[in-house]
């Protein structure tokens with residue numbers, strides 16, 4: 250299968266990191282007929298996985314030597330060291346350095362050499378979906394950006410890469426490193442991960458503190474969230490409203506804005522300001538360098554929240570969540 254633009258037809262692409270995004274990008278690029286080498290640490294779990302998947306595998310520095318495009322797909326916090334040690338001394342002048350998230354370039358944790366292109370292609374989905382959609386002949390929409398154009402070909406390379414991973418089959422949207430970085434951080438903090446988990450925990454605590462059973466509370470404020478989000482995803486808020494009862498709709502209209510009110514929005518703006526002025530990036534980098542003391546504490550508190558224990562117990566009875574294991578014996582007795 251060829252890409253719609255042949256800018257990378259004779260290029261060697263080094264994919265550094267073989268995790269969620271790395272594996273999907275590498276496999277899709279290879280199936281698009283491009284020349285891919287995977288750069289990972291010797292002895293790490295990724296080395297064997299990439300080798301078993303049929304790739305040429307090398308240590309990152311070795312993979313970068315001779316590559317025309319280097320995709321940096323290791324976790325964000327290890328990218329500055331990977332850049333310093335493996336990329337900066339080895340990348341060819343005029344080659345392209347590609348990211349899937351703009352964090353390190355935008356916040357200057359990486360200051361790329363001036364003689365290379367610096368570009369971004371970020372699929373709007375997890376790696377597994379980037380791969381499975383590609384295998385079905387489709388693709389996941391991608392956003393793309395050019396930060397630095399040393400070769401005069403940076404935009405063409407970016408689009409060819411987006412095509413190569415399947416994004417061109419769906420849709421590609423132009424952005425810049427600042428917009429991608431700031432909106433990605435805001436979305437995961439205020440709404441998707443931080444906002445949603447805190448909303449659920451607060452709803453659960455409210456019902457428990459009022460004396461309701463944890464099992465019932467779990468179903469009402471957590472389990473059923475998926476049904477609602479699926480409707481959002483398929484047809485917007487309009488589809489959700491179409492499928493819920495009139496009573497649920499009226500309650501939504503009068504109580505939703507009482508919970509998520511102007512004060513919440515004001516605090517969302519504070520969160521955005523901390524992202525924009527670099528406060529979040531500074532704090533997160535310092536936290537990472539200190540060995541993640543607060544991160545570990547916060548994570549443990551989430552894992553110890555009472556909703557987790559009741560959820561684990563209830564999910565064990567939801568046979569459709571475990572399609573490969575036999576149903577628990579008790580459920581067969583009924």
Ligand code: NDP
Nearest residue numbers: 266267268269270293294295322323324327349350375376
């Ligand atoms: P992963 O956490 O899945 O990356 C893991 C890979 O990085 C493994 O191959 C691992 O190798 C390697 N790695 C880990 N630590 C090191 C190290 N110290 N030195 C060298 N290699 C290392 O990353 P993601 O795919 O989640 O993220 C990659 C990029 O994509 C990030 O910039 C992220 O922001 C972005 N992104 C991620 C999305 C997602 O859905 N996850 C969506 C869109 C963008 P080993 O096996 O040897 O440990």
Ligand code: MG
Nearest residue numbers: 350433434437
């Ligand atoms: Mg993110």
Ligand code: MG
Nearest residue numbers: 501502505506
């Ligand atoms: Mg509402």
